[in-house]
């Protein structure tokens with residue numbers, strides 16, 4: 221099929237390349253000329269495992285082209301995916317202005333029947349708003365349909381999640397569009413759920429909010445475990461054995477980050493508010509996460525009278541392993557609090573992007589893990605990186621001023637850490 225994907229961000233680029241792998245011809249539209257130039261040369265503009273070889277293969281087989289020309293791309297395509305950003309505003313509402321702008325542009329270029337699909341995470345009612353825009357711009361009703369098709373890919377496993385996902389959700393109000401969309405996805409052999417557009421739009425928020433709530437639940441249980449000297453890992457293991465609960469997303473830690481959970485939980489609460497519904501459980505999940513990510517600061521303040529002039533080392537800065545993304549990473553909030561308390565912050569993360577250096581230029585960024593621990597009072601483990609699992613604990617202890625470890629991701633075992641010479645070890649709910 222002839223496909224156009226508008227927006228070469230995370231979701232857009234992964235979707236465009238994935239569609240190009242199974243017998244579709246794809247045009248990917250991106251308004252940033254610099255990004256288009258890089259992509260044309262096979263240079264990925266985001267870090268994602270497997271993306272670079274896939275990009276090169278699709279380019280060499282001429283299955284994808286990158287352009288800034290939205291008009292031509294829409295005219296030449298049958299299905300147009302909108303994958304532009306939908307950031308959350310200060311008041312937790314979703315800024316859909318980029319989606320609406322693109323819908324407007326698309327409506328100017330509709331020559332033959334088109335299916336316009338929202339891939340971006342959009343609030344309930346967006347499919348209808350897009351339909352209205354196109355209608356108001358004078359396009360005949362038989363020339364287009366609008367479908368909601370949310371995406372469930374995870375950073376670090378995005379291509380695999382796209383091509384081998386667990387479900388495809390299609391929010392359609394037209395038989396014609398639903399049958400073409402099912403045909404498009406048929407080669408993936410993934411179960412397809414066809415439903416109404418508002419249901420599809422809500423499924424996306426429900427999935428992310430449910431997972432985020434699961435994390436906040438296990439984190440609260442971890443906090444209680446610390447008090448009653450129970451072991452959260454064993455609790456999570458036992459809970460996960462119940463198939464109704466499942467073992468996934470029960471890893472206690474310093475909270476969730478990333479570009480999705482923090483944004484989508486707030487958006488869901490806001491959607492509820494819009495319809496006069498108070499979504500209490502998700503509000504609590506957000507609240508728990510906001511305190512959880514600052515737990516290392518509470519621990520430090522219990523341990524030290526003041527952090528003024530003390531060197532504190534953060535190991536791992538990204539919101540999770542396998543990415544260079546620091547958006548909403550718990551580390552950012554920990555750094556902010558440490559600096560406010562006068563601490564000197566050193567850090568190590570081999571994936572650290574220039575982004576964080578722009579936000580906090582005053583930190584000492586070390587290329588070597590062992591350099592980052594020199595004269596440090598305390599290590600805070602923020603991301604479960606392989607390098608951290610593999611570090612030589614005895615060597616680390618020798619270099620530190622005062623060997624304390626706050627294990628924000630429960631990577632180590634208390635007895636092991638103490639046997640290597642650490643004076644203090646704080647976990648997230650392992651007693």
Ligand code: UGA
Pocket residue numbers: 341371372373374375376428431435468469470471472473474475476477478479480481539540
């Ligand atoms: C998440 C969802 O998992 C995807 O299904 C969804 O498509 C995506 O958002 C999106 O909306 O685009 P992602 O943000 O890549 O994917 O990250 P996750 O792997 O879900 O992790 C999110 C955060 O939760 C990380 O900070 C991670 O450390 C934390 N987490 C995860 C825990 O603290 N405990 C767990 O047990 C699992």
